[in-house]
Amino acid sequence: MLVTGSSVRPDVPPGHGERGRRRVIQVLFATALGLLAALVAGSTGNAGVNTPDQVVTEIFGRDPGVVYLTFDDGPDQLFTPILLDLLDHHGARATFFLLGRNLADRWGSDEVQDLLNRGHAIGNHSIHHRKLTEHHPWSVAVDLDGASALLADRAGYRPTCWRAPYGDRNQMVDAVAASLDLVHVGWTADPQEWRHPWVPVAVDYLIRERHDGSVVLLHDRKWLSLHIVEDLLPISHEDGWRFEALPTCRAPGERAARMATRAIDDPPVGRVEQVTYVDGRPEIAGWAYDADVPDGGLSIRVSVGEGGPTIAAETGADHRFDFRLEAAPGDPICLWAIDSGRRQDANLGCHRVEIPPGA
Known part of the structure; x- marks a missing residue:
């Protein structure tokens, strides 16, 4: 077990052996270079140099009439299939930020391919759902790279987008993610289902926060989320809005990679x-x-x-x-x-x- 300062390297995820360790070392090297470049840019005042935050964050508000539904922490064996059918019923697409530990235990390739067949997109939400800013860069790299490897095993390709657990990021975390070619996706509206809001109140809030390219944060592990979606979709359709998967989460070469599976x-x-x-x-x-x-x-x-x-x-x-x-x-x-x-x-x-x- 490798100990560096007060941070302890976690066990390497299943299937993340020697090849995975070499990849993580490459990621850490690229991260160090990225952080060094950011520090140099800051010290010289060079506005033309991209910092990690500038290059890894999705920009919203450019898609007329489109709302992006996103779901964190799945897949869930009960709620995710129900949600997929509900989205189908309303002709809506969404993006799912799958949690590695849940994916490893609950879904195989057939289930992930079914989600993709229906037109949805997938993203990385880490393996363990920890506050990444509290961990060593090695631990962050293993966590994110392991989640991408799990998704690649089921989908056929590595994800291009990710969402930090709790939205918790700093320059180090962003640099690690950027080295893994991951674009961070935030959100513009969060009804906070964990507070158990009354469904009409949550839906009214989401309608007020609705704008071109708005991104809604929900979770596919609660009954409340299903009720919110069930009420939100028909109202929004009547108002002329449509629901799409995030373009940032469409990987180049996705079709060929999925066919190869x-x-x-x-x-x-x-x-x-x-x-x-x-x-x-x-x-x-x-x-x-x-x-x-x-x-x-x-x-x-x-x-x-x-x-x-x-x-x-x-x-x-x-x-x-x-x-x-x-x-x-x-x-x-x-x-x-x-x-x-x-x-x-x-x-x-x-x-x-x-x-x-x-x-």
Whole structure:
């Protein structure tokens, strides 16, 4: 056990062996360089040098009509699946900051891929949910890198965003996270479910705090959170707001990385990437992949409103699909990629299309 000052290095997480230790050493070296650069910039007054806080924090307020729901501390075996169905029912996307210790114990690759199939995004929330500013840089690096490794094992790629437990950060923590290529995501509204507010009061607060690009902090481990979401979504939709996953948490190469996780007899993976209104009809575009049909030709099933499911398209050789259909404004459009083997179909989520002004 390595002791440095008053900080004790924790046990290395499972699967975070020699390769992980080498990575952490590289991260600490990069962190030291980043902190040194920040100190030099501060001493010379050079405003042109990026400090960690300037380069790792998501900037909000630039997305007209969009609210970003975010959920910390999951996954929960009971509440997270209920929440996913609730979001589907309202055609909403969200971002989940998964806690490593919960992920390791509760979810495998199939569950994480299901969340991603539905159009949601994932982020790093550390392994242990500690106040990172109270720990040695080595401990912070092991904690964050271990959480990213767990997510990569299930999702196929390392996350690009993170949220500090308790929002607790300083220059050292930011430098470690930046060395792991993690962008920090804060929040603009927090109803503090842990205080057990009355649901109408929490919803009214979130509506007052709503603005373009606002980020709502919730948790997928409490009944109260489900009731807040259940009341907030229809009211916001009626007011013309939509709910999306944070773009910062969409990793480059995510599609190829997720496809690489599939083997024969695995269920498909995919995602609806775009829902637009073209020439009076909704147009749906995205991708889906099944290792059992590696050359494409995967069937995409669609259900619109109260209608029954029909086959609307097949994927091409590039595993993409793009089609138009008939749907009334506000109708839920639900999609599935049909499994070619014996496993379950991939739920690609439910989506709502509103006619844009002047269309």
